[in-house]
Amino acid sequence: MTLKALIFDMDGTLVHSDPVHLRAFAEVLGPEGVSIDDEVYRNTIIGRTNESIFATLLPGRPVTDHETFADLKEAAFRRLASDLKPLEGLLDxxxxxxxxxxxxxxxxxxxxxxxxxxxxxxxxxxxFTVKITRDDVSRGKPDPLPYLTALDRLGLAADQAIAFEDSPSGMKAAKGAGLFSFGILTGLTAADMTRAGADITIPNFQSKALWDVLAKRLGTAT
Incomplete structure (x- = not known):
């Protein structure tokens, strides 16, 4: 049970990047007649793979179109995401x-x-000792494969690591891999993340609840 690793999701976890993603989706899909607002983002986009997102937002379009729009959206995101700041407490x-x-x-x-x-x-x-992106695995979240792959590369068992996630699909993946998991509340409510399986929910990395768990798992003061 000794803590050996912390495993982080990225968007909405390391950084509150969801508003930038929303702008990128709106920029690319607005001309296609697809309206992207906070509700659509929460219910259709957050935590899902591009394959799933564009299949939902552009039904009836061929997979090649989905791939093209996904590439355009990610390029737009990288252009817009020029001033990202780590979530509170992350650097500590x-x-x-x-x-x-x-x-x-x-x-x-x-x-x-x-x-x-x-x-x-x-x-x-x-x-980061290990980085697992969508390009590194055959199945993305909510499948547990990305987390299982990270554990394998770290050479650790699930009970030696803690995960941090901000979306139901990510939480499902982390819990499916057997990880104790914190739900980060950058986009969804504590009730949403608890229903998704979070062991504890926190607003950011300054939370006392997080540091209490770390001290207990490591057997030392934080």
Whole structure:
């Protein structure tokens, strides 16, 4: 049960990037007559793969169109996401992990180009021992495969790591891999994330509930 790794989702977890994604979707799909607002984003987009998102938003269009619009949307996102800031408390948490030799991993449904851009923008590229993007696995979240792949590369069992997620699909993936998981409340409510399986919900990485768990799992003061 000794804590050996922290595994983070990216969008909505490392950074509150959902507003930028919403703008990118609206920019690309508005001309197609598809309206993207907060409700559509929460119910149709957050935490899902591009394959699933564009199949839902552009029904009846061929898969090749879905792929084209996904590429356009991600390019728009990277152009718009020029000033990303880590979520409150994240840098302190990463420093704490380094101090206690706890590994840090990334598991995201985002493509590798997005992951690289976002980590570079926030100055976090070198902080992660393992990075699993949608390009690295055959099935994305909510399938547990991305988390299982991260655990395999870390050389750890599920009870040696903690996951952080902000969406129901991500939480389903983390819990399906057997991970104790915090639900980050950047886009959804505590009730939403608890229903999705979160063991504990927190607004950000400054939460006392998080640091209490870390101290208990590591057997030391935070």
């Amino acid at each position: 948490l990463l420093d704490w992990a380094d101090r206690y030799t706890v590994k840090i991993a990334l598991v995201t449904n985002a493509p590798s180009l997005n992951a690289s851009h976002m980590l570079d923008t926030m100055g976090l590229t070198d902080r």
